[in-house]
Amino acid sequence: MELYQLTVHEMCDLIRSKKVSVVELTQSLLDRINAVDAKIESYITVLGDEALNRAKKVQERIDKGEAVSPLAGIPMALKDNICTKNVKTTCASKMLNNFIPPYDATVSKKLYNEDTVLLGKLNMDEFAMGSSTENSYFKITRNPWNVERVPGGSSGGSAASVAAGMTGFALGSDTGGSIRQPASFCGIVGMKPTYGAVSRFGLVAFASSMDQIGPLTKDVTDCAIVLNAITGYDPMDSTSANIKYPDYSKALINDVKGIRIGIPKEYIAEETNPEVKKAVLDAAETLRKLGAQLEEFSLPLTEYAIPAYYLISSAEASSNLARYDGIKYGYRAEKYTDLLDLYIQTRSEGFGVEVKRRILLGTYALSSGYYDAYYKKALQVRTLIKNAFNEAFAKYDVLLGPTAPTTAYKIGEKKDNPLEMYLEDIYTVSVNIAGLPGLTIPCGFDISNLPIGLQLIGKPFDESTLLRVGYTFEQNTEYHKNRARI
Amino acid sequence: MRVNKKTLEHVANLARLNFTDKEKEKLMLDMENIISYIDKLNELDTSEIIPTDHVIPIKNIFRDDEVLDSYPKDKMLMNAPSKEDGCFKVPKVVE
Numbered sequence A: 001m002e003l004y005q006l007t008v009h010e011m012c013d014l015i016r017s018k019k020v021s022v023v024e025l026t027q028s029l030l031d032r033i034n035a036v037d038a039k040i041e042s043y044i045t046v047l048g049d050e051a052l053n054r055a056k057k058v059q060e061r062i063d064k065g066e067a068v069s070p071l072a073g074i075p076m077a078l079k080d081n082i083c084t085k086n087v088k089t090t091c092a093s094k095m096l097n098n099f100i101p102p103y104d105a106t107v108s109k110k111l112y113n114e115d116t117v118l119l120g121k122l123n124m125d126e127f128a129m130g131s132s133t134e135n136s137y138f139k140i141t142r143n144p145w146n147v148e149r150v151p152g153g154s155s156g157g158s159a160a161s162v163a164a165g166m167t168g169f170a171l172g173s174d175t176g177g178s179i180r181q182p183a184s185f186c187g188i189v190g191m192k193p194t195y196g197a198v199s200r201f202g203l204v205a206f207a208s209s210m211d212q213i214g215p216l217t218k219d220v221t222d223c224a225i226v227l228n229a230i231t232g233y234d235p236m237d238s239t240s241a242n243i244k245y246p247d248y249s250k251a252l253i254n255d256v257k258g259i260r261i262g263i264p265k266e267y268i269a270e271e272t273n274p275e276v277k278k279a280v281l282d283a284a285e286t287l288r289k290l291g292a293q294l295e296e297f298s299l300p301l302t303e304y305a306i307p308a309y310y311l312i313s314s315a316e317a318s319s320n321l322a323r324y325d326g327i328k329y330g331y332r333a334e335k336y337t338d339l340l341d342l343y344i345q346t347r348s349e350g351f352g353v354e355v356k357r358r359i360l361l362g363t364y365a366l367s368s369g370y371y372d373a374y375y376k377k378a379l380q381v382r383t384l385i386k387n388a389f390n391e392a393f394a395k396y397d398v399l400l401g402p403t404a405p406t407t408a409y410k411i412g413e414k415k416d417n418p419l420e421m422y423l424e425d426i427y428t429v430s431v432n433i434a435g436l437p438g439l440t441i442p443c444g445f446d447i448s449n450l451p452i453g454l455q456l457i458g459k460p461f462d463e464s465t466l467l468r469v470g471y472t473f474e475q476n477t478e479y480h481k482n483r484a485r486i
Numbered sequence B: 001m002r003v004n005k006k007t008l009e010h011v012a013n014l015a016r017l018n019f020t021d022k023e024k025e026k027l028m029l030d031m032e033n034i035i036s037y038i039d040k041l042n043e044l045d046t047s048e049i050i051p052t053d054h055v056i057p058i059k060n061i062f063r064d065d066e067v068l069d070s071y072p073k074d075k076m077l078m079n080a081p082s083k084e085d086g087c088f089k090v091p092k093v094v095e
Helices: A008-016 A022-040 A049-063 A106-113 A156-163 A180-185 A220-230 A274-289 A302-323 A339-350 A353-366 A372-395 A418-423 A429-433 A463-475 B005-014 B021-043 B073-077
Strands: A043-046 A075-079 A117-122 A169-173 A189-192 A213-217 A260-264 A293-297 A398-402 A438-445 A451-458
Touching: A008 A022, A008 A220, A022 A043, A022 A049, A022 A075, A022 A117, A022 A156, A043 A156, A049 A117, A075 A106, A075 A156, A106 A117, A106 A220, A117 A156, A156 A169, A156 A180, A156 A213, A169 A220, A180 A189, A180 A438, A180 A451, A189 A220, A189 A463, A213 A220, A220 A438, A220 A463, A260 A274, A260 A372, A274 A293, A274 A398, A274 A438, A274 A451, A274 A463, A293 A372, A302 A353, A302 A372, A302 A418, A302 A429, A302 B021, A353 A372, A353 B005, A353 B021, A372 A429, A372 B021, A398 A463, A418 B021, A438 A463, A451 A463, B005 B021
Parallel strands: A075 A117, A075 A169, A260 A293, A260 A398
Antiparallel strands: A043 A117, A169 A213, A189 A213, A189 A438, A398 A451, A438 A451
16 A cells, blocks of 8 residues: 555554654655646645645644644645635636635634645635536546546545545535535545534635535545544534534444434436446445344435525525625736626626526526525425425434436536536435535445445434444445555 | 526626627526426425525524724735725726
């Protein structure tokens, strides 16, 4: 095993036993980025000397016994919509091409406080709008398992960099599946925490009622370690939940006896690729043999989740993105006649096609005469979807299904048909609509050797049970040990 | 067609965006497809359903009105596309 292939907890063991210095580890990952990122294109910004200087300082703190976190000295990278003080944060948009935040997102600050080493910022769909990372202003990220395929999105750079060993772990953001689907496509672990569990302060807003930051890691143990660092109440985020957060590492128990798992019939329907379906049902069988109680049931309204999601998210996006006006920060058009024209030219030149499409859809849904028919309707359907989950969780501890209906598709395959691309999110968006936690873990490969992801959905703030089921599955299977050959 | 050229131009204006005629043609088609799909929601009777705009029932988050540190002015201006004398510079608004 090369250093860059190790999990976070394996890296931590080597650092603590002084077998590897933080500088050596950081250098190994920077070398790896130099060697393969020209093929994968996962980073927008790489911090070379800054990362090595930071590594030196962290090593000194470790030597003095001041840095004791399991993340101390671990190289990491962040999706480029998470603000990093003095480090460019672009959202993969021309609009924020040169934006340097004067402050840190709460998650950035929390991770620095754990003595992590920031390697750089990761590619994404512009403003997190997309499912393939083809909507970046800068570059198209490729899937490390097959560079002709998309890595998923919108956190495609995060997933690809972890899968290709270019970072110890990454953070992404998930509004409708943007952590789970790319993690699934790239054969790694991804968690969207419960809405409110991780502060959104400093996350560039897309759809505020559904956005949530979460970890992308090589295994479930790493997921728990990162989750411990980033969850918690934050007065800077008015939607942050002020509750007591558990120690997630205590959830890493190799036992699922008695855990009640429901499989929504609608999640293993005809549209699901047969190979994906088989891998997911095999995984369910594995869990059953280990003592979990499994049952298929009907989760109604699944087919209504996508239309409700696109209305709510686009409406919120149209409002959130009104701030990009070319005045205080970001791009400003060169030619304009007056203030109104400055706004129009700036926004028309600064945003990409998909972002403009969603702003239009959202503005339409919120505009006079259509508000009740579209936006309000979607919020009512949201209530119904939430109720359907509540009923399911009266019977089950965890819901199980595929993360995505297919494995990674070819670059360009769905780019020109937005609706077809939206349908990719069918199994993930409901989780955001209802604010639930969702975990994806690798559970197999298709005939083309592309990874398949298993999605576990939990009750609000019950990430621990998801981690426990995921950990048990991992301890009894080998899928998470496969690394993309790149 | 619910999304004709007039509707599209109206919405684009509200969103402070403009498009070429070619872009408009494609967008009208995209919007029409997406909205037709969204109309699926009308299959559900929601007349008695209370809308959920937020999953967590949090309302009115208050804090004490204290004087805290502000960000320094130069930091707030460092990303401005145009600035002068410690201010954001914009085109003339009032004659």
